[in-house]
Amino acid sequence: MEMTLDVMANSVVxxxxxxxxxxxxxxxxxxFGMTSSGGHSVLPSYGAVSAAKAALExxxxxxxxxxxxxxxxxxxxxxxxxxxxxxxxxxxxxxMLDIARKKNPTGRLTTPEDVAKVVALLSEDTAGFxxxxxIAVDGGEDIVSYVGQKG
Numbered sequence: 001m002e003m004t005l006d007v008m009a010n011s012v013v014x015x016x017x018x019x020x021x022x023x024x025x026x027x028x029x030x031x032f033g034m035t036s037s038g039g040h041s042v043l044p045s046y047g048a049v050s051a052a053k054a055a056l057e058x059x060x061x062x063x064x065x066x067x068x069x070x071x072x073x074x075x076x077x078x079x080x081x082x083x084x085x086x087x088x089x090x091x092x093x094x095x096m097l098d099i100a101r102k103k104n105p106t107g108r109l110t111t112p113e114d115v116a117k118v119v120a121l122l123s124e125d126t127a128g129f130x131x132x133x134x135i136a137v138d139g140g141e142d143i144v145s146y147v148g149q150k151g
Contacts, residue, residue, distance in 0.1 A: 001048045008052035013059050016067075016074075030123050031067070031074040033060050035134060037142045039078070045091045057134055064132030073131035075122060080110030080138025102147045106139040114139075 012033045019025040038046050039053030056076060063074035081100030087093050100109055118137045122130060136142050 001051065004048040004052045005055055008049065009055035009059055012056060013063070016063055020067075025067075025070075025072060027071050028125070028128060029067075029070070029072040031060070031063055031072065032119055032122070033057070033074070033076045035076040035078045037078065037080075039076075039134070043096075049090075060134075061132045068131060071128060073122075073128065075131060076134045077115060077118065078134050078136045078138065078142065079115045080104065080136070080141040082110045082112060082115070084112070099147055100141055103144040104139050104141040105144065108139070110138050110141070 012031065016025070016031060033056045035053045035056055036049070037043075038050040039057050042050060060074045060076045063072075067074065081087065081096055083097060087096070090096065097109065101107065104110075115137050118135065121127060122135070
Protein backbone atom coordinates (compact mmCIF):
# COMPACT_ATOMS: atom_id res chain seq x y z
CA MET A 1 0.00 0.00 0.00
CA GLU A 2 2.83 2.41 0.79
CA MET A 3 4.41 1.84 -2.62
CA THR A 4 1.06 2.41 -4.36
CA LEU A 5 0.51 5.68 -2.48
CA ASP A 6 4.03 6.82 -3.24
CA VAL A 7 3.88 6.01 -6.96
CA MET A 8 0.27 7.00 -7.69
CA ALA A 9 -0.20 9.97 -5.35
CA ASN A 10 2.86 11.34 -3.60
CA SER A 11 4.97 11.39 -6.74
CA VAL A 12 3.07 14.41 -8.11
CA VAL A 13 4.16 16.38 -5.04
CA UNK A 14 7.77 15.18 -5.29
CA UNK A 15 7.94 16.07 -9.00
CA UNK A 16 6.38 19.48 -8.40
CA UNK A 17 8.70 20.24 -5.49
CA UNK A 18 11.68 19.35 -7.69
CA UNK A 19 10.48 21.57 -10.52
CA UNK A 20 9.75 24.53 -8.26
CA UNK A 21 13.05 24.26 -6.36
CA UNK A 22 14.96 24.30 -9.67
CA UNK A 23 12.87 27.15 -11.12
CA UNK A 24 11.66 24.89 -13.94
CA UNK A 25 7.96 25.55 -13.46
CA UNK A 26 7.09 28.90 -14.99
CA UNK A 27 4.19 31.26 -14.40
CA UNK A 28 1.13 29.85 -16.15
CA UNK A 29 2.37 26.25 -15.89
CA UNK A 30 0.04 23.27 -15.66
CA UNK A 31 0.11 20.22 -13.40
CA PHE A 32 -2.06 17.19 -14.14
CA GLY A 33 -2.67 14.06 -12.12
CA MET A 34 -4.44 10.97 -13.43
CA THR A 35 -7.21 9.73 -11.18
CA SER A 36 -10.12 7.33 -11.57
CA SER A 37 -13.60 6.73 -10.23
CA GLY A 38 -11.84 4.63 -7.58
CA GLY A 39 -10.96 7.90 -5.85
CA HIS A 40 -14.58 8.22 -4.68
CA SER A 41 -16.11 4.76 -5.09
CA VAL A 42 -15.20 1.20 -4.25
CA LEU A 43 -14.25 -1.57 -6.63
CA PRO A 44 -13.24 -5.16 -5.81
CA SER A 45 -9.44 -5.67 -5.55
CA TYR A 46 -8.84 -1.90 -5.94
CA GLY A 47 -8.40 -0.82 -2.31
CA ALA A 48 -4.80 0.43 -2.42
CA VAL A 49 -5.38 2.19 -5.73
CA SER A 50 -8.61 3.77 -4.43
CA ALA A 51 -6.73 5.18 -1.44
CA ALA A 52 -3.96 6.46 -3.70
CA LYS A 53 -6.40 8.15 -6.09
CA ALA A 54 -8.18 9.88 -3.20
CA ALA A 55 -4.81 11.07 -1.89
CA LEU A 56 -3.79 12.26 -5.36
CA GLU A 57 -6.97 14.34 -5.66
CA UNK A 58 -6.20 15.91 -2.28
CA UNK A 59 -2.61 16.65 -3.35
CA UNK A 60 -3.92 18.31 -6.53
CA UNK A 61 -6.20 20.60 -4.52
CA UNK A 62 -3.32 21.52 -2.23
CA UNK A 63 -0.97 22.21 -5.16
CA UNK A 64 -3.63 24.38 -6.80
CA UNK A 65 -3.83 26.48 -3.65
CA UNK A 66 -0.08 26.66 -3.00
CA UNK A 67 0.88 27.48 -6.60
CA UNK A 68 -2.08 29.70 -7.48
CA UNK A 69 -0.10 32.89 -6.82
CA UNK A 70 2.28 31.76 -9.58
CA UNK A 71 -0.73 31.30 -11.90
CA UNK A 72 0.08 27.59 -12.05
CA UNK A 73 -2.95 25.33 -12.24
CA UNK A 74 -3.31 21.79 -10.93
CA UNK A 75 -6.13 19.48 -11.94
CA UNK A 76 -6.86 15.78 -11.73
CA UNK A 77 -8.09 14.07 -14.88
CA UNK A 78 -10.60 11.32 -14.14
CA UNK A 79 -10.41 9.15 -17.22
CA UNK A 80 -13.13 6.63 -17.84
CA UNK A 81 -12.24 2.98 -18.12
CA UNK A 82 -9.57 2.79 -20.80
CA UNK A 83 -8.22 -0.44 -22.23
CA UNK A 84 -4.53 -0.08 -21.39
CA UNK A 85 -1.73 -2.44 -20.28
CA UNK A 86 -2.13 -1.03 -16.74
CA UNK A 87 -5.85 -1.88 -16.67
CA UNK A 88 -5.09 -5.41 -17.83
CA UNK A 89 -3.09 -5.97 -14.60
CA UNK A 90 -6.19 -5.43 -12.45
CA UNK A 91 -8.02 -8.64 -11.51
CA UNK A 92 -11.41 -8.74 -13.24
CA UNK A 93 -10.39 -6.24 -15.89
CA UNK A 94 -12.55 -7.79 -18.62
CA UNK A 95 -15.61 -7.40 -16.43
CA MET A 96 -14.64 -3.74 -15.83
CA LEU A 97 -14.42 -3.18 -19.59
CA ASP A 98 -17.80 -4.81 -20.19
CA ILE A 99 -19.54 -2.81 -17.45
CA ALA A 100 -17.93 0.46 -18.62
CA ARG A 101 -19.22 -0.05 -22.15
CA LYS A 102 -22.72 -0.68 -20.77
CA LYS A 103 -22.63 2.30 -18.38
CA ASN A 104 -21.18 4.82 -20.78
CA PRO A 105 -23.90 6.87 -22.50
CA THR A 106 -21.73 6.84 -25.64
CA GLY A 107 -21.59 3.03 -25.65
CA ARG A 108 -17.80 2.98 -25.88
CA LEU A 109 -14.71 3.10 -23.71
CA THR A 110 -12.60 6.17 -23.08
CA THR A 111 -9.52 6.32 -25.33
CA PRO A 112 -6.08 7.80 -24.65
CA GLU A 113 -6.89 10.30 -27.42
CA ASP A 114 -9.99 11.49 -25.51
CA VAL A 115 -7.81 12.24 -22.50
CA ALA A 116 -5.05 13.87 -24.55
CA LYS A 117 -7.54 16.27 -26.14
CA VAL A 118 -8.74 17.48 -22.74
CA VAL A 119 -5.19 17.86 -21.42
CA ALA A 120 -4.38 19.94 -24.52
CA LEU A 121 -7.51 22.02 -23.96
CA LEU A 122 -6.65 22.65 -20.31
CA SER A 123 -3.11 23.61 -21.31
CA GLU A 124 -4.42 26.58 -23.30
CA ASP A 125 -4.08 30.06 -21.80
CA THR A 126 -7.87 30.39 -21.83
CA ALA A 127 -8.07 27.61 -19.20
CA GLY A 128 -5.84 29.49 -16.77
CA PHE A 129 -8.60 29.87 -14.17
CA UNK A 130 -9.49 26.16 -14.06
CA UNK A 131 -7.63 24.77 -11.07
CA UNK A 132 -8.03 22.36 -8.17
CA UNK A 133 -10.63 20.23 -9.91
CA UNK A 134 -11.30 16.63 -10.77
CA ILE A 135 -12.28 16.74 -14.44
CA ALA A 136 -14.05 13.69 -15.83
CA VAL A 137 -13.05 12.62 -19.32
CA ASP A 138 -15.37 9.67 -19.67
CA GLY A 139 -18.36 10.48 -21.86
CA GLY A 140 -20.56 10.44 -18.75
CA GLU A 141 -19.57 6.96 -17.56
CA ASP A 142 -18.93 7.96 -13.94
CA ILE A 143 -22.37 9.53 -13.45
CA VAL A 144 -24.24 6.37 -14.47
CA SER A 145 -24.79 3.96 -11.59
CA TYR A 146 -27.31 1.57 -13.14
CA VAL A 147 -26.43 -0.85 -15.92
CA GLY A 148 -29.56 -1.92 -17.74
CA GLN A 149 -31.34 -1.35 -20.97
CA LYS A 150 -30.47 1.94 -22.68
CA GLY A 151 -33.13 4.32 -23.92
